[in-house]
Amino acid sequence: MRQISGGVCAAKGFTAAGIHAGVKAGSSPEKNDLALILSETECSAAAMYTTNRVKCAPIYVTMAHLEDGAAWGVVANSGNANACTHLSHEKADEMCAAAAAATGRAPRDFVVASTGVIGQELNIDAITTAMPALASKLSRDGSTDAANAIMTTDTKRKEIAVEVELGDKIVTLGGIAKGSGMIHPNMGTLLCFLTSDCAITPEMLSTMLHEVLPRTINRVTIDGDTSTNDTCAILCNGLAGNDLIEWKDNNYTAFKAALTEVLTYLARAIAADGEGASRLLTCTVHGSRSEDAAERLSKAVTGSSLVKAAMFGADANWGRVLCAMGYSKAPFRPERVDVKFCSCAGEILVCKGGVEVVFDEDKAKEILSQEEVVIDIDLNEGENYATCWGCDLTYDYVKINGDYRT
Amino acid sequence: MRQISGGVCAAKGFTAAGIHAGVKAGSSPEKNDLALILSETECSAAAMYTTNRVKCAPIYVTMAHLEDGAAWGVVANSGNANACTHLSHEKADEMCAAAAAATGRAPRDFVVASTGVIGQELNIDAITTAMPALASKLSRDGSTDAANAIMTTDTKRKEIAVEVELGDKIVTLGGIAKGSGMIHPNMGTLLCFLTSDCAITPEMLSTMLHEVLPRTINRVTIDGDTSTNDTCAILCNGLAGNDLIEWKDNNYTAFKAALTEVLTYLARAIAADGEGASRLLTCTVHGSRSEDAAERLSKAVTGSSLVKAAMFGADANWGRVLCAMGYSKAPFRPERVDVKFCSCAGEILVCKGGVEVVFDEDKAKEILSQEEVVIDIDLNEGENYATCWGCDLTYDYVKINGDYRT
Numbered sequence: 001m002r003q004i005s006g007g008v009c010a011a012k013g014f015t016a017a018g019i020h021a022g023v024k025a026g027s028s029p030e031k032n033d034l035a036l037i038l039s040e041t042e043c044s045a046a047a048m049y050t051t052n053r054v055k056c057a058p059i060y061v062t063m064a065h066l067e068d069g070a071a072w073g074v075v076a077n078s079g080n081a082n083a084c085t086h087l088s089h090e091k092a093d094e095m096c097a098a099a100a101a102a103t104g105r106a107p108r109d110f111v112v113a114s115t116g117v118i119g120q121e122l123n124i125d126a127i128t129t130a131m132p133a134l135a136s137k138l139s140r141d142g143s144t145d146a147a148n149a150i151m152t153t154d155t156k157r158k159e160i161a162v163e164v165e166l167g168d169k170i171v172t173l174g175g176i177a178k179g180s181g182m183i184h185p186n187m188g189t190l191l192c193f194l195t196s197d198c199a200i201t202p203e204m205l206s207t208m209l210h211e212v213l214p215r216t217i218n219r220v221t222i223d224g225d226t227s228t229n230d231t232c233a234i235l236c237n238g239l240a241g242n243d244l245i246e247w248k249d250n251n252y253t254a255f256k257a258a259l260t261e262v263l264t265y266l267a268r269a270i271a272a273d274g275e276g277a278s279r280l281l282t283c284t285v286h287g288s289r290s291e292d293a294a295e296r297l298s299k300a301v302t303g304s305s306l307v308k309a310a311m312f313g314a315d316a317n318w319g320r321v322l323c324a325m326g327y328s329k330a331p332f333r334p335e336r337v338d339v340k341f342c343s344c345a346g347e348i349l350v351c352k353g354g355v356e357v358v359f360d361e362d363k364a365k366e367i368l369s370q371e372e373v374v375i376d377i378d379l380n381e382g383e384n385y386a387t388c389w390g391c392d393l394t395y396d397y398v399k400i401n402g403d404y405r406t
Numbered sequence: 407m408r409q410i411s412g413g414v415c416a417a418k419g420f421t422a423a424g425i426h427a428g429v430k431a432g433s434s435p436e437k438n439d440l441a442l443i444l445s446e447t448e449c450s451a452a453a454m455y456t457t458n459r460v461k462c463a464p465i466y467v468t469m470a471h472l473e474d475g476a477a478w479g480v481v482a483n484s485g486n487a488n489a490c491t492h493l494s495h496e497k498a499d500e501m502c503a504a505a506a507a508a509t510g511r512a513p514r515d516f517v518v519a520s521t522g523v524i525g526q527e528l529n530i531d532a533i534t535t536a537m538p539a540l541a542s543k544l545s546r547d548g549s550t551d552a553a554n555a556i557m558t559t560d561t562k563r564k565e566i567a568v569e570v571e572l573g574d575k576i577v578t579l580g581g582i583a584k585g586s587g588m589i590h591p592n593m594g595t596l597l598c599f600l601t602s603d604c605a606i607t608p609e610m611l612s613t614m615l616h617e618v619l620p621r622t623i624n625r626v627t628i629d630g631d632t633s634t635n636d637t638c639a640i641l642c643n644g645l646a647g648n649d650l651i652e653w654k655d656n657n658y659t660a661f662k663a664a665l666t667e668v669l670t671y672l673a674r675a676i677a678a679d680g681e682g683a684s685r686l687l688t689c690t691v692h693g694s695r696s697e698d699a700a701e702r703l704s705k706a707v708t709g710s711s712l713v714k715a716a717m718f719g720a721d722a723n724w725g726r727v728l729c730a731m732g733y734s735k736a737p738f739r740p741e742r743v744d745v746k747f748c749s750c751a752g753e754i755l756v757c758k759g760g761v762e763v764v765f766d767e768d769k770a771k772e773i774l775s776q777e778e779v780v781i782d783i784d785l786n787e788g789e790n791y792a793t794c795w796g797c798d799l800t801y802d803y804v805k806i807n808g809d810y811r812t
Contacts, residue, residue: 054732054740054760084728084740086761118725119762228729305711306807313808319524322490323634326460334460334490354460355492356525395801401712402719 001164001258007143010161010174012197012239013040017137018145021130023123024079024116032149034127036134037193038073038103043235045071046206047111048213050230056083058112059231061092065108069202071235072109074193075099078152078178082114082122083228091124098128102135111233113191115152115178118228147176150191153400154178158269164258166251169242171198173258179220179270190270192217192232194262198255199238200245208256209234216263219295219388220271221303234259271389272372276396281311283375286385293330294379294386300328301375302390311373312392316341316364318350321375336380343370407570407664413549416567416580417603418645419446423543424551427536429529430485430522438555440533442540443599444479444509449641451477452612453517454619456636462489464518465637467498471514475608477641478515480599481505484558484584488520488528489634497530504534508541517639519597521558521584524634553582556597559806560584564675570664572657575648577604579664585626585676596676598623598638600668604661605644606651614662615640622669625701625794626677627709640665677795678778682802687717689781692791699736700785700792706734707781708796717779718798722747722770724756727781742786749776 009016018032027033045066049059065071075095082088092114096107114122137145147159161174177192200208213232238244245251272280283301288294301307304324310317318339325332339351345367350359367373415422424438433439451472455465471477481501488494498520502513520528543551553565567580583598606614619638644650651657678686689707694700707713710730716723724745731738745757751773756765773779 052729052732053734053738054728081725084725084757084761088761117723118729119757120725121762228725228732305803309804309807312804315808317523319487319490319526319634322460323458323524326458326634328459332459351490351525355490355494356527393804393807395804397711398715398718398799398801398804401715401799402721 001162001261004161004163006161006174007147007159008037008174008176008193008195009140009143011172011195013237014038014195015138015140016142016146017134017139018142018149019130019134019137021077022126023077027079032145033077033079034130034134035076035146035149036073036099036138037146037195038138039235039237041237041239042070042072043237044069044200044202044205045111045233045235046202046209047231047233048209050227052228054084054228056081056114056229057088057092058082058114059229060089061096062111062113062231065110071111072105073099073103074111074113074233076113076150076191077127078115078150080114080116080120080122081118081229084119085121087121091122094124095127098131102131113229113231115150115191115229143174143176150176150178152178153275154273156269156273158266160262160265162258162261164254166242166254169240171240171242171255172196173198173262175262175266177266177270179273190217190230192266194234196234196236197238197240198236198245199240199242200236200255204245204247204252205234205236208252208259212256212259212263216260216267219299220267221299221388221390268389271391274391275400276394277391278312278394279370279392280372281308281375281390281392282372282387283377284385284387285377285379287379287381288384289382291384291386293332294384295388296328296330297325297332297377298386298388300324302388305393308390308393311368312394314365314368316350316361316368322351322354332379333381338378338380340376341367342374342376343367343372345370407568407667410567410569412567412580413553413565414443414580414582414599414601415546415549417578417601419603419643420444420601421544421546422548422552423540423545424548424555425536425540425543427483428532429483433485438551439483439485440536440540441482441552441555442479442505442544443552443601444544445641445643447643447645448476448478449643450475450606450608450611451517451639451641452608452615453637453639454615456633458634460490460634462487462520462635463494463498464488464520465635466495467502468517468519468637471516477517478511479505479509480517480519480639482519482556482597483533484521484556486520486522486526486528487524487635490525491527493527497528500530501533504537508537519635519637521556521597521635549580549582556582556584558584559681560679562675562679564672566668566671568664568667570660572648572660575646577646577648577661578602579604579668581668581672583672583676585679596623596636598672600640602640602642603644603646604642604651605646605648606642606661610651610653610658611640611642614658614665618662618665618669622666622673625705626673627705627794627796674795677797680797681806682800683797684718684800685776685798686778687714687781687796687798688778688793689783690791690793691783691785693785693787694790695788697790697792699738700790701794702734702736703731703738703783704792704794706730708794711799714796714799717774718800720771720774722756722767722774728757728760738785739787744784744786746782747773748780748782749773749778751776
């Protein structure tokens with residue numbers, strides 16, 4: 001497996017584009033806010049959505065469109081969530097209809113997604129007006145424009161592609177994502193679109209997505225707020241010519257490794273670019289009796305406001321790590337817990353057997369001042385482990401969210 | 407029932423004191439950090455503790471001391487949590503022994519509690535050295551000094567007392583509390599000490615505390631972090647001379663109303679003085695099919711980082727309210743939900759039937775700019791309701807917690 005460029009256009013047969021449609025009144029003309037991805041042939045498609053009881057209309061529309069496990073493309077906007085308004089459903093339908101008209105496809109060939117403010121009416125006219133120009137921009141170089149178009153408070157574009165050999169064929173898988181705020185485990189918690197030229201049945205694709213997402217994207221938490229709009233969709237058009245993946249054979253395993261690689265990359269990128277984040281926080285819990293317990297412990301630590309604020313201050317306040325583990329409801333023995341802080345500047349043991357050890361505060365400060373910090377927790381009870389990703393809690397998070405809507 | 411002054415010394419037979427012992431190195435000599443409360447007779451006693459799996463040593467010591475449902479006093483320090491260190495348990499025992507020696511009681515007559523940094527060795531010498539002076543300061547006017555002594559990042563003292571008639575007797579109930587950070591529902595989530603001259607059996611007292619705490623103190627959330635040290639203890643010495651409360655009679659009901667009043671007052675005071683808070687956030691969910699669902703919805707809204715940040719910015723971002731309700735896991739129908747924002751400046755409907763209504767943004771801003779803001783949610787499904795309290799998320803929360811330990 002190797003990383004390549006091209007994002008969602010890296011795989012054979014996919015084009016993409018992004019454009020400024022003016023979805024949000026007064027938004028900068030420099031900022032793309034409408035994205036289109038299209039395959040030249042029909043794709044096996046699968047998706048996972050937010051577990052929030054309040055779901056945006058585009059999710060319901062996409063669910064209906066993917067009932068047959070097939071799709072041709074994705075249309076998505078930023079600047080408005082198209083959620084909790086009188087006409088949300090109609091507008092999601094109109095978005096698909098506009099994309100279909102501009103590309104010669106049918107409305108139900110599209111995955112549709114929105115991200116932005118909840119509860120404000122979507123400016124569908126801006127979208128339908130811009131759609132023909134957007135469709136005419138579709139190209140093999142369009143992934144970056146599309147990735148830019150789905151960003152909201154993201155400061156960095158999230159885009160990746162990998163190649164993997166399945167038998168004697170090269171299969172390519174690429175993806176783009178947006179994250180930043182309202183990010184918390186439980187499905188997608190963001191927008192993420194993946195494209196591949198792999199030949200795979202919709203059933204196997206859905207199975208694979210359900211295996212990989214919970215261990216990658218769902219292990220990111222930024223602020224504990226699971227959005228109403230999270231969608232992760234994958235489209236595979238089969239143009240790589242590999243033997244069709246119909247069961248869990250070696251090709252399934254190899255392609256699953258590629259999917260894990262791509263989604264892990266995007267999960268880390270989303271965590272590192274959390275709203276206001278100054279550093280990526282990785283928490284690995286190992287030595288657990290179960291992976292589930294390790295995951296819950298790791299999520300509690302990465303999700304703790306107090307741990308996150310301490311990480312912002314590069315403060316080796318490991319007591320907050322134990323406190324967060326304690327209220328996670330996961331089983332573990334506090335008296336066996338070892339905690340280390342690690343980064344490119346080294347590692348330092350701060351807690352052994354659940355109690356304090358003498359450590360060099362200056363060294364700890366240096367370790368915690370790096371761009372990526374790992375909280376390494378050993379439960380000393382078993383063989384299972386899990387890693388979750390998050391970021392620190394900073395003044396900028398408060399600033400961004402204190403007045404995001406207006 | 408009426409409010410009176412005197413705090414934990416308002417009831418007959420109680421004295422209290424606070425002193426600066428120097429628990430935390432370099433702390434201001436102006437700041438009390440050691441508190442003592444003592445009854446002149448034996449009390450019925452009950453307590454509730456954090457549900458965190460990692461519990462501080464003082465909780466285990468207090469649990470053992472209260473096995474017989476009796477106590478004489480409380481000894482508590484701020485500046486150190488006495489949790490997760492090699493000698494935590496021994497030091498909690500030593501605190502009780504020192505309090506006992508200074509007052510002529512036995513160690514097991516005391517409730518012991520600590521609050522502050524986790525994982526650093528408690529300076530027990532400072533405490534034992536200061537204890538005789540602290541005991542000699544015990545007086546009927548000492549509640550305020552004791553309340554000051556248990557404060558950490560609190561900016562305001564939490565102290566209250568009420569009188570209630572039980573038959574022909576006046577019974578008094580008073581309390582002090584500390585809150586501020588690491589505050590999240592699930593028992594105590596703070597330190598709270600209550601004293602009364604009510605005559606009540608330990609069994610009835612414990613039953614009452616378990617009925618009232620979940621609807622008052624446990625409905626506060628500041629940051630979602632349930633502390634390792636939370637303790638709420640109540641001591642009743644019987645000196646009011648009322649008929650002993652042995653079952654759920656009228657006196658039980660009347661005294662329970664007093665306890666509810668006192669704990670509601672302290673819950674609101676803790677929420678309003680949450681770390682960095684600029685306003686008190688109250689969320690009432692009514693029209694629910696069950697109180698449990700109403701409580702979970704209300705807690706999710708008051709606990710949402712995004713709602714809290716929006717409240718800081720006085721931004722009427724009601725979509726985040728619906729989003730938080732949606733991920734609470736509580737059952738409700740989004741399409742029936744009405745949301746209003748209320749304060750002393752008026753009230754404004756911002757969402758009806760789960761979707762947007764046109765509202766005056768300037769008016770909403772004015773309403774949300776007040777010191778206390780109420781998010782009023784009507785589920786339009788049933789007759790049950792619940793109220794939770796929290797505060798906004800501000801720059802100061804991040805500042806306080808970015809470098810609390812050092």
